[in-house]
Amino acid sequence: MKKYYLITPGPTPVPHRVAARSAEPILHHRTKEFGEIFKAVQDGMKYVIKTKQDVMMLAGSGTSAMEAAVVNTLSPGDHVIVGSMGSFGERFIKICEAFGVHVNAIREEWGTPVNPAKIEDALKKDPSVKAVLIQHTDTSSTTLNDVKAVADIVSKTSAILIVDSVSGLGGEELHMDDWEIDVLVTGCQKGLMTAPGIAMVAMSDKAWAHHKNAKCPRFSVDFSIIRAAIKDNETPWTPPVTLFLSLSEAIKMVREEGIENTWARHKKLSAAARAAVQALGFQLLSSRPANVLTGAILPAGFDGTLLLRKMLDEHGVSIAGGQEHLKGKIFRIAHMGYMNAFDLMIGFGALEKTLTDMGYKLPEPGKAIKLAQSAL
Numbered sequence: 548m549k550k551y552y553l554i555t556p557g558p559t560p561v562p563h564r565v566a567a568r569s570a571e572p573i574l575h576h577r578t579k580e581f582g583e584i585f586k587a588v589q590d591g592m593k594y595v596i597k598t599k600q601d602v603m604m605l606a607g608s609g610t611s612a613m614e615a616a617v618v619n620t621l622s623p624g625d626h627v628i629v630g631s632m633g634s635f636g637e638r639f640i641k642i643c644e645a646f647g648v649h650v651n652a653i654r655e656e657w658g659t660p661v662n663p664a665k666i667e668d669a670l671k672k673d674p675s676v677k678a679v680l681i682q683h684t685d686t687s688s689t690t691l692n693d694v695k696a697v698a699d700i701v702s703k704t705s706a707i708l709i710v711d712s713v714s715g716l717g718g719e720e721l722h723m724d725d726w727e728i729d730v731l732v733t734g735c736q737k738g739l740m741t742a743p744g745i746a747m748v749a750m751s752d753k754a755w756a757h758h759k760n761a762k763c764p765r766f767s768v769d770f771s772i773i774r775a776a777i778k779d780n781e782t783p784w785t786p787p788v789t790l791f792l793s794l795s796e797a798i799k800m801v802r803e804e805g806i807e808n809t810w811a812r813h814k815k816l817s818a819a820a821r822a823a824v825q826a827l828g829f830q831l832l833s834s835r836p837a838n839v840l841t842g843a844i845l846p847a848g849f850d851g852t853l854l855l856r857k858m859l860d861e862h863g864v865s866i867a868g869g870q871e872h873l874k875g876k877i878f879r880i881a882h883m884g885y886m887n888a889f890d891l892m893i894g895f896g897a898l899e900k901t902l903t904d905m906g907y908k909l910p911e912p913g914k915a916i917k918l919a920q921s922a923l
């Protein structure tokens with residue numbers, strides 16, 4: 548028998564009580580019963596994001612929310628700045644370019660955060676810039692941006708700040724309104740412990756003013772239409788009704804823990820994971836590591852793809868590898884959402900065993916597992 552352990556940065560494990568809600572009979576979406584669930588999710592998301600604004604909810608993955616944020620606030624020919632430090636920053640660039648938006652890409656090495664001073668310079672050089680787009684955490688590079696520092700700069704200009712917090716939400720401190728984030732993009736399948744399928748966007752008053760003049764083509768994701776339905780506790784089109792039930796339960800769990808405690812749990816797990824990675828003899832991928840996952844650089848010549856395949860095939864433990872130029876060269880272990888120290892102990896236990904089986908000499912066998920245990 549093989550037991551399966553999901554220790555990846557999205558999708559993430561779904562608690563039983565969350566999954567069970569999706570097995571309930573299908574509710575029609577134009578009913579009082581569904582309206583109550585919708586309202587609970589709407590209010591819950593405001594609590595998690597720390598905003599007073601409406602939260603637009605779409606059927607789709609996180610990328611659809613990134614695209615919806617772009618088409619609802621920009622016009623073809625607009626100038627934007629994208630601060631990119633990984634594959635999701637590159638995705639923002641591709642989305643903007645697909646709609647004829649002109650991108651000034653400010654790229655950092657994967658593992659280095661966006662430099663707020665460079666954003667400030669670029670804004671000064673081109674005052675026509677309509678938006679700055681960054682990730683809260685870029686999952687591919689396991690790096691946390693200083694969103695508040697960037698927001699402090701952008702909020703003093705006429706540009707809006709669009710932040711992708713698909714993987715950051717729930718695990719990293721975030722105050723949308725207080726930090727003056729204009730567009731907050733997120734999804735349900737990472738820190739929010741729900742099966743994939745609901746994408747979400749909240750916008751500041753400043754972003755809503757931009758929306759009025761935004762000419763990118765759009766229909767089913769038009770925020771004017773979606774927002775108008777929110778007052779009736781509805782979505783304009785059929786929502787993923789079962790996922791709404793699940794998400795309402797997941798938010799209940801976040802409320803029970805308290806979002807500040809949720810952040811603190813992720814912080815504690817990340818500290819243990821970073822120490823454990825170093826105990827394996829590996830360097831951290833990031834100079835400003837996220838609290839939601841940890842990336843490790845494998846020794847030159849080590850086959851990271853084989854490592855992951857063996858962990859999954861032989862032990863049922865699923866962690867993530869590297870993307871693009873980092874493929875086979877790194878691994879990423881998640882501590883995002885429904886996870887605790889035992890998940891880390893399993894991950895590092897499987898890592899120690901598989902690394903040893905592959906001929907790697909651990910500096911101190913058992914130490915990584917012990918360090919993971921220290922997060923208990």
Ligand SMILES: *Cc1c(COP(=O)(O)O)cnc(C)c1O
Binds near residue numbers: 609684714
């Ligand atoms: C997962 C993720 C997304 C969305 O990816 P989907 O596969 O479309 O859900 C966007 N941004 C970041 C930083 C992510 O980690």
